[in-house]
Amino acid sequence: MSEIIQIINARLVEGNSLVSRSLWIDSLAGIFVPSPDPALVKVKVVSTIDLQGRILSPGFIDLQINGAYGFDFSEDASKDAAGVSYKNRYSETRQKLIKTGTTSFLPTMTSQHAERYHQNLPFLGPSKSRNPFEGSESLGAHCEGPFFAHNRMGVHLPEAIQSSGPSSEPELVIRTYGASNLFNTTPPNSQEQESEPGKIPSHVRMITMAPERPGALSTIQQLSNKGIIMSIGHMAANYTQAAAGIKAGAKMMTHLYNQMNPHHHREPGPLGILGGTMDINPENETKVILEENDSLHHAHHDPRPTRPYFGIIADGHHVHPASIRLAHLTHPEGLVLVTDALMLLGGEDGTVDWLTRRLTKKGIKVMLEGTDIIAGSCVTIPQCINNFRKWTGASIPAVLQAVTSRPASILGMENVKGSLRDGADADFVVLSEEGVLGQSVSELVVDQVWKFGVKVFDRDLE
Numbered sequence: 001m002s003e004i005i006q007i008i009n010a011r012l013v014e015g016n017s018l019v020s021r022s023l024w025i026d027s028l029a030g031i032f033v034p035s036p037d038p039a040l041v042k043v044k045v046v047s048t049i050d051l052q053g054r055i056l057s058p059g060f061i062d063l064q065i066n067g068a069y070g071f072d073f074s075e076d077a078s079k080d081a082a083g084v085s086y087k088n089r090y091s092e093t094r095q096k097l098i099k100t101g102t103t104s105f106l107p108t109m110t111s112q113h114a115e116r117y118h119q120n121l122p123f124l125g126p127s128k129s130r131n132p133f134e135g136s137e138s139l140g141a142h143c144e145g146p147f148f149a150h151n152r153m154g155v156h157l158p159e160a161i162q163s164s165g166p167s168s169e170p171e172l173v174i175r176t177y178g179a180s181n182l183f184n185t186t187p188p189n190s191q192e193q194e195s196e197p198g199k200i201p202s203h204v205r206m207i208t209m210a211p212e213r214p215g216a217l218s219t220i221q222q223l224s225n226k227g228i229i230m231s232i233g234h235m236a237a238n239y240t241q242a243a244a245g246i247k248a249g250a251k252m253m254t255h256l257y258n259q260m261n262p263h264h265h266r267e268p269g270p271l272g273i274l275g276g277t278m279d280i281n282p283e284n285e286t287k288v289i290l291e292e293n294d295s296l297h298h299a300h301h302d303p304r305p306t307r308p309y310f311g312i313i314a315d316g317h318h319v320h321p322a323s324i325r326l327a328h329l330t331h332p333e334g335l336v337l338v339t340d341a342l343m344l345l346g347g348e349d350g351t352v353d354w355l356t357r358r359l360t361k362k363g364i365k366v367m368l369e370g371t372d373i374i375a376g377s378c379v380t381i382p383q384c385i386n387n388f389r390k391w392t393g394a395s396i397p398a399v400l401q402a403v404t405s406r407p408a409s410i411l412g413m414e415n416v417k418g419s420l421r422d423g424a425d426a427d428f429v430v431l432s433e434e435g436v437l438g439q440s441v442s443e444l445v446v447d448q449v450w451k452f453g454v455k456v457f458d459r460d461l462e
Protein backbone atom coordinates (compact mmCIF):
# COMPACT_ATOMS: atom_id res chain seq x y z
CA MET A 1 0.00 0.00 0.00
CA SER A 2 1.39 3.38 -0.95
CA GLU A 3 0.85 6.69 0.78
CA ILE A 4 0.48 9.45 -1.75
CA ILE A 5 1.18 13.11 -1.04
CA GLN A 6 -0.08 15.63 -3.55
CA ILE A 7 1.73 18.95 -3.85
CA ILE A 8 -0.25 21.77 -5.43
CA ASN A 9 0.48 25.36 -6.45
CA ALA A 10 4.20 24.78 -6.85
CA ARG A 11 6.43 26.24 -9.56
CA LEU A 12 8.46 23.22 -10.62
CA VAL A 13 11.91 23.39 -12.19
CA GLU A 14 11.53 21.52 -15.48
CA GLY A 15 14.35 22.00 -17.97
CA ASN A 16 14.69 25.71 -18.63
CA SER A 17 11.28 26.66 -17.25
CA LEU A 18 9.32 27.02 -14.05
CA VAL A 19 6.09 25.12 -14.63
CA SER A 20 2.99 25.39 -12.44
CA ARG A 21 1.56 21.94 -11.92
CA SER A 22 0.79 19.35 -9.24
CA LEU A 23 3.33 16.79 -8.16
CA TRP A 24 2.74 13.39 -6.57
CA ILE A 25 4.96 11.58 -4.12
CA ASP A 26 4.83 8.05 -2.78
CA SER A 27 6.10 8.81 0.71
CA LEU A 28 6.67 5.16 1.63
CA ALA A 29 8.70 4.35 -1.46
CA GLY A 30 10.31 7.83 -1.30
CA ILE A 31 9.88 8.55 -5.02
CA PHE A 32 7.91 10.81 -7.34
CA VAL A 33 4.97 9.01 -8.98
CA PRO A 34 2.55 9.79 -11.81
CA SER A 35 -0.78 11.39 -10.98
CA PRO A 36 -2.90 8.53 -9.56
CA ASP A 37 -6.16 7.32 -11.04
CA PRO A 38 -8.86 9.81 -9.90
CA ALA A 39 -11.04 6.89 -8.77
CA LEU A 40 -8.35 5.91 -6.27
CA VAL A 41 -7.42 9.37 -5.07
CA LYS A 42 -9.80 9.38 -2.10
CA VAL A 43 -8.37 6.24 -0.58
CA LYS A 44 -4.73 6.77 -1.39
CA VAL A 45 -3.96 10.45 -0.88
CA VAL A 46 -2.85 11.03 2.69
CA SER A 47 -2.32 14.75 2.37
CA THR A 48 -2.34 17.70 0.01
CA ILE A 49 0.24 20.42 0.46
CA ASP A 50 -0.33 23.89 -1.00
CA LEU A 51 3.01 25.62 -1.72
CA GLN A 52 1.27 28.91 -2.65
CA GLY A 53 3.35 29.53 -5.74
CA ARG A 54 6.75 28.81 -4.20
CA ILE A 55 9.51 27.16 -6.24
CA LEU A 56 10.08 23.42 -5.96
CA SER A 57 13.54 22.28 -7.06
CA PRO A 58 15.20 18.87 -6.94
CA GLY A 59 17.49 18.62 -3.90
CA PHE A 60 20.96 20.10 -4.28
CA ILE A 61 23.99 17.88 -5.00
CA ASP A 62 27.45 19.10 -3.92
CA LEU A 63 30.25 17.26 -5.75
CA GLN A 64 33.04 18.83 -3.68
CA ILE A 65 32.79 19.43 0.05
CA ASN A 66 35.68 18.65 2.40
CA GLY A 67 33.79 18.91 5.68
CA ALA A 68 31.50 21.25 7.60
CA TYR A 69 30.28 22.17 11.08
CA GLY A 70 33.59 21.34 12.76
CA PHE A 71 34.13 17.98 11.06
CA ASP A 72 36.72 17.23 8.40
CA PHE A 73 36.11 14.12 6.28
CA SER A 74 39.91 13.64 6.09
CA GLU A 75 40.51 13.62 9.84
CA ASP A 76 41.84 10.45 11.48
CA ALA A 77 39.03 7.89 11.58
CA SER A 78 41.14 5.48 13.61
CA LYS A 79 41.18 7.50 16.87
CA ASP A 80 39.05 4.76 18.38
CA ALA A 81 39.17 1.18 17.15
CA ALA A 82 35.75 1.04 15.51
CA GLY A 83 35.74 4.61 14.24
CA VAL A 84 32.73 5.35 16.49
CA SER A 85 33.65 8.97 17.10
CA TYR A 86 34.31 9.58 13.38
CA LYS A 87 30.99 7.92 12.45
CA ASN A 88 29.01 9.97 14.98
CA ARG A 89 30.53 13.26 13.92
CA TYR A 90 30.01 12.39 10.25
CA SER A 91 26.38 11.64 10.99
CA GLU A 92 25.89 14.96 12.88
CA THR A 93 27.44 16.85 9.97
CA ARG A 94 25.09 15.20 7.46
CA GLN A 95 22.11 16.12 9.66
CA LYS A 96 23.14 19.79 9.58
CA LEU A 97 24.14 19.82 5.93
CA ILE A 98 20.72 18.70 4.69
CA LYS A 99 19.17 21.84 6.20
CA THR A 100 20.98 23.89 3.56
CA GLY A 101 19.09 22.00 0.82
CA THR A 102 22.03 19.72 -0.02
CA THR A 103 20.21 16.38 -0.05
CA SER A 104 23.18 14.47 -1.56
CA PHE A 105 26.91 15.08 -1.73
CA LEU A 106 30.31 13.59 -2.42
CA PRO A 107 32.30 13.73 0.85
CA THR A 108 35.68 14.93 -0.38
CA MET A 109 39.06 13.88 1.00
CA THR A 110 41.98 16.22 0.49
CA SER A 111 45.44 14.75 -0.35
CA GLN A 112 46.45 12.13 2.22
CA HIS A 113 48.83 9.24 2.71
CA ALA A 114 47.57 5.80 1.67
CA GLU A 115 46.79 4.70 5.25
CA ARG A 116 44.32 7.55 5.74
CA TYR A 117 42.43 6.60 2.56
CA HIS A 118 42.30 3.00 3.71
CA GLN A 119 40.96 4.07 7.11
CA ASN A 120 38.42 6.69 6.05
CA LEU A 121 37.02 5.72 2.65
CA PRO A 122 34.94 2.77 3.96
CA PHE A 123 32.97 5.33 6.05
CA LEU A 124 32.40 7.73 3.15
CA GLY A 125 30.95 5.44 0.48
CA PRO A 126 27.35 5.67 -0.79
CA SER A 127 24.92 5.85 2.14
CA LYS A 128 22.64 3.19 0.62
CA SER A 129 20.08 3.63 3.45
CA ARG A 130 16.71 5.12 2.43
CA ASN A 131 16.02 6.42 5.92
CA PRO A 132 15.06 10.08 5.36
CA PHE A 133 16.25 11.08 8.82
CA GLU A 134 19.92 10.23 8.32
CA GLY A 135 20.72 13.63 6.84
CA SER A 136 22.38 14.40 3.54
CA GLU A 137 23.11 11.25 1.53
CA SER A 138 26.61 10.34 0.40
CA LEU A 139 26.71 9.27 -3.23
CA GLY A 140 30.32 8.12 -2.75
CA ALA A 141 33.61 9.81 -1.89
CA HIS A 142 35.53 12.30 -4.00
CA CYS A 143 39.31 11.85 -3.66
CA GLU A 144 40.89 15.19 -4.48
CA GLY A 145 44.58 14.32 -4.75
CA PRO A 146 47.28 13.34 -4.00
CA PHE A 147 48.32 12.90 -7.68
CA PHE A 148 48.75 16.62 -8.30
CA ALA A 149 51.31 18.87 -9.97
CA HIS A 150 53.84 19.76 -7.25
CA ASN A 151 53.49 23.45 -8.07
CA ARG A 152 49.67 23.39 -7.91
CA MET A 153 49.09 21.94 -4.48
CA GLY A 154 47.18 24.81 -2.92
CA VAL A 155 46.87 24.05 0.80
CA HIS A 156 46.86 20.28 0.37
CA LEU A 157 49.37 18.43 2.54
CA PRO A 158 52.70 18.79 0.65
CA GLU A 159 54.12 15.65 2.27
CA ALA A 160 51.16 13.55 1.02
CA ILE A 161 51.55 14.88 -2.53
CA GLN A 162 55.34 14.64 -2.57
CA SER A 163 55.28 11.09 -1.22
CA SER A 164 53.03 10.12 -4.14
CA GLY A 165 56.13 10.73 -6.28
CA PRO A 166 56.18 12.14 -9.80
CA SER A 167 54.03 9.53 -11.56
CA SER A 168 50.40 8.42 -11.58
CA GLU A 169 50.67 4.88 -12.90
CA PRO A 170 47.45 2.88 -12.48
CA GLU A 171 49.00 0.37 -10.09
CA LEU A 172 50.28 3.10 -7.77
CA VAL A 173 46.97 4.99 -7.82
CA ILE A 174 44.94 1.85 -7.08
CA ARG A 175 47.31 0.86 -4.26
CA THR A 176 47.13 4.33 -2.72
CA TYR A 177 43.33 4.44 -2.45
CA GLY A 178 42.97 0.66 -1.97
CA ALA A 179 41.42 -1.58 -4.65
CA SER A 180 38.45 -2.45 -2.43
CA ASN A 181 37.65 1.26 -2.03
CA LEU A 182 37.58 1.69 -5.81
CA PHE A 183 35.96 -1.47 -7.13
CA ASN A 184 33.08 -3.45 -5.79
CA THR A 185 34.11 -7.05 -6.20
CA THR A 186 30.96 -8.71 -4.86
CA PRO A 187 29.18 -10.66 -7.62
CA PRO A 188 26.02 -8.99 -8.91
CA ASN A 189 22.73 -10.33 -7.56
CA SER A 190 19.83 -11.26 -9.80
CA GLN A 191 18.42 -7.72 -9.88
CA GLU A 192 21.72 -6.35 -11.14
CA GLN A 193 22.16 -8.60 -14.14
CA GLU A 194 23.61 -5.82 -16.25
CA SER A 195 26.39 -5.02 -13.80
CA GLU A 196 29.63 -6.96 -13.83
CA PRO A 197 31.77 -7.45 -10.75
CA GLY A 198 34.52 -4.86 -10.72
CA LYS A 199 32.50 -2.43 -12.83
CA ILE A 200 30.45 -1.12 -9.91
CA PRO A 201 32.28 1.69 -8.11
CA SER A 202 32.75 0.97 -4.45
CA HIS A 203 33.33 3.77 -1.91
CA VAL A 204 35.02 6.18 -4.34
CA ARG A 205 32.83 7.90 -6.91
CA MET A 206 35.14 10.66 -8.19
CA ILE A 207 38.89 11.33 -8.37
CA THR A 208 40.65 14.59 -9.16
CA MET A 209 44.14 14.23 -10.63
CA ALA A 210 46.58 16.15 -12.80
CA PRO A 211 46.57 14.70 -16.37
CA GLU A 212 50.17 15.59 -17.27
CA ARG A 213 51.95 13.30 -14.79
CA PRO A 214 53.43 10.13 -16.33
CA GLY A 215 50.85 7.32 -16.32
CA ALA A 216 47.91 9.65 -15.61
CA LEU A 217 46.18 9.17 -18.98
CA SER A 218 46.29 5.41 -18.66
CA THR A 219 44.88 5.67 -15.10
CA ILE A 220 42.12 8.05 -16.24
CA GLN A 221 41.18 5.63 -18.99
CA GLN A 222 41.20 2.53 -16.78
CA LEU A 223 39.29 4.03 -13.86
CA SER A 224 36.69 5.84 -15.97
CA ASN A 225 36.06 2.56 -17.82
CA LYS A 226 35.26 1.05 -14.42
CA GLY A 227 32.66 3.71 -13.66
CA ILE A 228 34.71 6.16 -11.56
CA ILE A 229 34.21 9.80 -12.55
CA MET A 230 37.60 11.29 -13.34
CA SER A 231 38.16 15.03 -13.07
CA ILE A 232 41.34 16.92 -13.98
CA GLY A 233 42.64 19.57 -11.60
CA HIS A 234 45.50 20.89 -9.43
CA MET A 235 47.49 20.57 -12.63
CA ALA A 236 50.38 22.15 -14.50
CA ALA A 237 48.86 20.93 -17.80
CA ASN A 238 48.95 23.03 -20.94
CA TYR A 239 46.04 23.04 -23.40
CA THR A 240 47.14 19.85 -25.16
CA GLN A 241 47.74 17.94 -21.93
CA ALA A 242 44.38 18.99 -20.47
CA ALA A 243 42.65 18.01 -23.73
CA ALA A 244 44.40 14.62 -23.58
CA GLY A 245 42.97 14.09 -20.08
CA ILE A 246 39.44 14.69 -21.39
CA LYS A 247 40.01 12.46 -24.39
CA ALA A 248 41.28 9.70 -22.07
CA GLY A 249 37.92 9.75 -20.27
CA ALA A 250 37.92 12.57 -17.68
CA LYS A 251 34.49 14.21 -17.62
CA MET A 252 35.20 17.27 -15.56
CA MET A 253 37.63 19.98 -14.48
CA THR A 254 37.89 20.55 -10.73
CA HIS A 255 37.32 24.15 -9.55
CA LEU A 256 37.92 25.92 -12.87
CA TYR A 257 40.55 28.70 -12.71
CA ASN A 258 41.89 27.65 -9.27
CA GLN A 259 45.16 25.65 -9.23
CA MET A 260 45.59 25.51 -13.01
CA ASN A 261 47.49 27.55 -15.60
CA PRO A 262 45.72 30.75 -16.63
CA HIS A 263 44.51 31.38 -20.15
CA HIS A 264 46.98 32.90 -22.59
CA HIS A 265 46.05 33.60 -26.20
CA ARG A 266 49.01 31.59 -27.54
CA GLU A 267 48.86 28.85 -24.88
CA PRO A 268 45.21 28.61 -23.86
CA GLY A 269 45.87 26.21 -20.98
CA PRO A 270 43.07 24.07 -19.50
CA LEU A 271 40.61 26.94 -19.92
CA GLY A 272 40.98 26.53 -23.68
CA ILE A 273 39.17 23.19 -23.62
CA LEU A 274 35.91 24.86 -22.59
CA GLY A 275 35.67 25.53 -26.33
CA GLY A 276 36.39 21.89 -27.24
CA THR A 277 39.48 19.72 -27.58
CA MET A 278 40.45 20.20 -31.24
CA ASP A 279 43.99 19.13 -32.16
CA ILE A 280 45.02 22.36 -33.82
CA ASN A 281 48.62 22.77 -34.78
CA PRO A 282 49.32 26.42 -35.67
CA GLU A 283 52.56 25.37 -37.43
CA ASN A 284 50.68 23.32 -40.00
CA GLU A 285 47.93 25.09 -41.88
CA THR A 286 46.72 21.99 -43.72
CA LYS A 287 46.25 20.12 -40.52
CA VAL A 288 44.30 22.99 -39.03
CA ILE A 289 41.80 22.98 -41.87
CA LEU A 290 41.39 19.20 -41.88
CA GLU A 291 40.95 18.88 -38.15
CA GLU A 292 38.64 21.86 -37.91
CA ASN A 293 36.43 20.33 -40.55
CA ASP A 294 36.61 17.00 -38.79
CA SER A 295 35.65 18.56 -35.50
CA LEU A 296 32.76 20.47 -37.05
CA HIS A 297 31.62 17.25 -38.65
CA HIS A 298 31.52 15.55 -35.24
CA ALA A 299 29.90 18.60 -33.72
CA HIS A 300 27.04 18.16 -36.15
CA HIS A 301 26.22 14.79 -34.58
CA ASP A 302 27.04 15.69 -31.00
CA PRO A 303 27.14 19.39 -30.14
CA ARG A 304 29.64 18.92 -27.32
CA PRO A 305 31.58 15.71 -27.88
CA THR A 306 34.62 16.56 -25.81
CA ARG A 307 33.73 19.63 -23.79
CA PRO A 308 34.14 18.89 -20.10
CA TYR A 309 31.92 19.76 -17.19
CA PHE A 310 33.60 22.08 -14.70
CA GLY A 311 33.19 22.98 -11.04
CA ILE A 312 33.04 26.63 -9.97
CA ILE A 313 33.35 28.00 -6.43
CA ALA A 314 31.04 31.04 -6.48
CA ASP A 315 32.01 32.48 -3.09
CA GLY A 316 33.38 35.79 -4.40
CA HIS A 317 36.97 34.99 -3.32
CA HIS A 318 38.14 32.00 -5.34
CA VAL A 319 37.12 33.45 -8.71
CA HIS A 320 36.21 36.97 -9.83
CA PRO A 321 32.50 37.26 -10.74
CA ALA A 322 33.46 38.38 -14.28
CA SER A 323 35.47 35.16 -14.77
CA ILE A 324 32.50 33.11 -13.61
CA ARG A 325 30.26 34.96 -16.04
CA LEU A 326 32.75 34.32 -18.86
CA ALA A 327 32.89 30.57 -18.14
CA HIS A 328 29.10 30.43 -17.93
CA LEU A 329 28.68 32.22 -21.27
CA THR A 330 31.33 30.03 -22.91
CA HIS A 331 29.91 26.68 -21.87
CA PRO A 332 26.69 27.01 -19.85
CA GLU A 333 25.83 23.29 -20.06
CA GLY A 334 29.13 22.41 -18.39
CA LEU A 335 28.95 24.52 -15.27
CA VAL A 336 28.43 22.95 -11.84
CA LEU A 337 28.42 24.95 -8.63
CA VAL A 338 30.41 23.34 -5.80
CA THR A 339 31.11 24.73 -2.33
CA ASP A 340 34.61 23.26 -1.67
CA ALA A 341 33.55 23.95 1.94
CA LEU A 342 35.81 23.15 4.88
CA MET A 343 35.07 22.02 8.43
CA LEU A 344 34.99 25.75 9.32
CA LEU A 345 31.64 26.15 7.53
CA GLY A 346 29.15 27.07 10.25
CA GLY A 347 31.93 27.93 12.75
CA GLU A 348 33.20 31.11 14.41
CA ASP A 349 35.88 33.38 12.95
CA GLY A 350 39.42 32.75 14.22
CA THR A 351 42.43 30.48 13.72
CA VAL A 352 42.16 26.72 14.18
CA ASP A 353 44.27 23.58 13.71
CA TRP A 354 43.51 21.73 10.48
CA LEU A 355 45.25 18.41 9.86
CA THR A 356 48.94 19.39 10.21
CA ARG A 357 48.41 23.12 9.55
CA ARG A 358 46.53 26.15 10.84
CA LEU A 359 43.76 28.03 9.10
CA THR A 360 42.32 31.48 9.67
CA LYS A 361 38.61 32.05 9.01
CA LYS A 362 37.24 35.53 8.47
CA GLY A 363 33.60 35.51 7.35
CA ILE A 364 33.32 33.12 4.41
CA LYS A 365 37.04 33.46 3.65
CA VAL A 366 39.56 30.85 4.86
CA MET A 367 43.32 31.32 4.45
CA LEU A 368 46.40 29.38 5.49
CA GLU A 369 47.48 31.16 8.70
CA GLY A 370 49.74 34.13 8.00
CA THR A 371 49.45 33.85 4.19
CA ASP A 372 47.07 34.95 1.45
CA ILE A 373 46.70 31.36 0.18
CA ILE A 374 43.01 30.50 -0.07
CA ALA A 375 42.36 27.26 1.79
CA GLY A 376 38.79 26.53 0.78
CA SER A 377 35.45 28.11 1.37
CA CYS A 378 32.80 28.53 4.03
CA VAL A 379 29.82 28.91 1.73
CA THR A 380 26.68 26.84 1.32
CA ILE A 381 25.06 25.87 -1.97
CA PRO A 382 22.24 28.46 -1.50
CA GLN A 383 24.88 31.21 -1.13
CA CYS A 384 26.59 29.99 -4.33
CA ILE A 385 23.25 29.93 -6.16
CA ASN A 386 22.41 33.49 -5.16
CA ASN A 387 25.88 34.81 -6.03
CA PHE A 388 25.84 33.06 -9.38
CA ARG A 389 22.40 34.41 -10.23
CA LYS A 390 23.41 37.95 -9.29
CA TRP A 391 26.68 37.83 -11.24
CA THR A 392 25.51 36.12 -14.42
CA GLY A 393 21.85 37.10 -14.75
CA ALA A 394 21.07 33.42 -15.38
CA SER A 395 17.44 32.39 -14.99
CA ILE A 396 16.30 30.56 -11.85
CA PRO A 397 15.95 27.20 -13.67
CA ALA A 398 19.39 27.62 -15.27
CA VAL A 399 20.97 28.34 -11.88
CA LEU A 400 19.24 25.41 -10.21
CA GLN A 401 20.31 22.99 -12.96
CA ALA A 402 23.93 23.72 -11.97
CA VAL A 403 23.31 22.12 -8.55
CA THR A 404 20.72 19.45 -9.45
CA SER A 405 20.31 17.78 -12.86
CA ARG A 406 23.84 18.59 -14.07
CA PRO A 407 25.78 17.05 -11.17
CA ALA A 408 23.37 14.09 -11.35
CA SER A 409 24.24 13.65 -15.05
CA ILE A 410 27.96 13.71 -14.29
CA LEU A 411 27.38 10.87 -11.82
CA GLY A 412 25.20 8.99 -14.34
CA MET A 413 22.27 9.27 -11.90
CA GLU A 414 19.95 11.53 -13.90
CA ASN A 415 16.97 9.19 -13.51
CA VAL A 416 17.38 8.91 -9.74
CA LYS A 417 18.72 12.22 -8.41
CA GLY A 418 18.46 15.90 -9.35
CA SER A 419 15.13 15.30 -11.10
CA LEU A 420 11.40 15.56 -10.48
CA ARG A 421 10.55 12.84 -13.01
CA ASP A 422 8.41 9.85 -12.06
CA GLY A 423 10.46 7.17 -10.34
CA ALA A 424 13.23 9.54 -9.21
CA ASP A 425 13.99 9.84 -5.49
CA ALA A 426 11.70 12.46 -3.93
CA ASP A 427 14.58 14.63 -2.67
CA PHE A 428 13.53 18.24 -3.09
CA VAL A 429 13.75 21.78 -1.81
CA VAL A 430 11.02 24.42 -1.49
CA LEU A 431 12.35 27.92 -2.16
CA SER A 432 10.97 31.41 -1.55
CA GLU A 433 12.07 34.47 -3.45
CA GLU A 434 12.92 37.33 -1.11
CA GLY A 435 13.70 40.89 -2.16
CA VAL A 436 16.97 42.43 -0.99
CA LEU A 437 17.25 46.17 -0.37
CA GLY A 438 19.34 47.84 -3.10
CA GLN A 439 19.52 44.66 -5.20
CA SER A 440 17.48 44.11 -8.35
CA VAL A 441 17.74 40.31 -8.20
CA SER A 442 15.78 38.47 -5.49
CA GLU A 443 17.45 35.93 -3.20
CA LEU A 444 16.34 32.32 -3.12
CA VAL A 445 15.78 31.09 0.43
CA VAL A 446 15.39 27.45 1.49
CA ASP A 447 12.00 27.08 3.21
CA GLN A 448 11.73 23.30 3.28
CA VAL A 449 13.88 20.26 2.51
CA TRP A 450 12.41 16.85 1.73
CA LYS A 451 14.37 13.59 1.63
CA PHE A 452 12.88 10.38 0.19
CA GLY A 453 9.40 11.94 0.26
CA VAL A 454 9.55 13.10 3.90
CA LYS A 455 9.93 16.69 5.08
CA VAL A 456 13.14 16.89 7.15
CA PHE A 457 13.54 20.68 7.43
CA ASP A 458 11.03 23.50 7.72
CA ARG A 459 12.27 27.07 8.20
CA ASP A 460 9.07 27.97 10.02
CA LEU A 461 9.73 25.36 12.70
CA GLU A 462 13.39 26.19 13.39
Ligand SMILES: [Zn+2]
Residues within 6 Å of the ligand: 144, 154, 234, 255, 259
Ligand atom coordinates in the same frame (compact mmCIF):
# COMPACT_ATOMS: atom_id res chain seq x y z
ZN1 LIG B 1 41.27 21.89 -4.67
